[in-house]
Amino acid sequence: MSLESDIKSFVKSLDLELYDISTVSEFDETIYRISVVSNEIEDGKRKPVSLDSCAELSRLISPLLDVTPPVSGDYRLEVSSPGIERKLKNLHHYELSIGENVQLGFASRDKLKGKLLKVEDSKVTVLADGKEEVVDFGEISKGKTYFEW
Incomplete structure (x- = not known):
């Protein structure tokens, strides 16, 4: 082992x-x-x-x-614990952060902020501004959880 x-x-x-x-x-x-x-x-x-x-x-x-x-x-x-605000480095980190607020950065577009709803295969679903946004994990250049004070 x-x-x-x-x-x-x-x-x-x-x-x-x-x-x-x-x-x-x-x-x-x-x-x-x-x-x-x-x-x-x-x-x-x-x-x-x-x-x-x-x-x-x-x-x-x-x-x-x-x-x-x-x-x-x-x-x-x-x-x-990894902390309330932390970097999301891999898909497993996203799976462990379902239900939390996340901010995602992309090379091709603006940031996406919202509540992480689910992770299926390589798809990440975030509730942002009242609608579900589904993005491919490979499109995310950086991600992190955040706490709204």
Whole structure:
């Protein structure tokens, strides 16, 4: 098994879903970042991930990373939710963001803002200005969720 699949197993054991794994460098420090979302849906949106769930997942994963380090050298493990406003990098991110507000950018046209309704195959459906807009994932140059204050 790969490190990512082992991590996914721990994530699923806490009834969470793996959103992303990344290695970043911030202020001369290497951070191995694991982002998770809840599997629980409430009012059409995913419930927030609790701090206790992130701490428990960190405790579960740490021994695994001691045996199979994700990077060479020193690093810090960070387990958290991806945040209320986040980049959507792949189709799976869109699937995990159904019910949320999204802003999509295209090379060929203006931005599209609205509520993400569904993802089927490579089609993304957004409710914008009262009508459903269906776009192909391949047309999206960048996407993100946003929170309306």
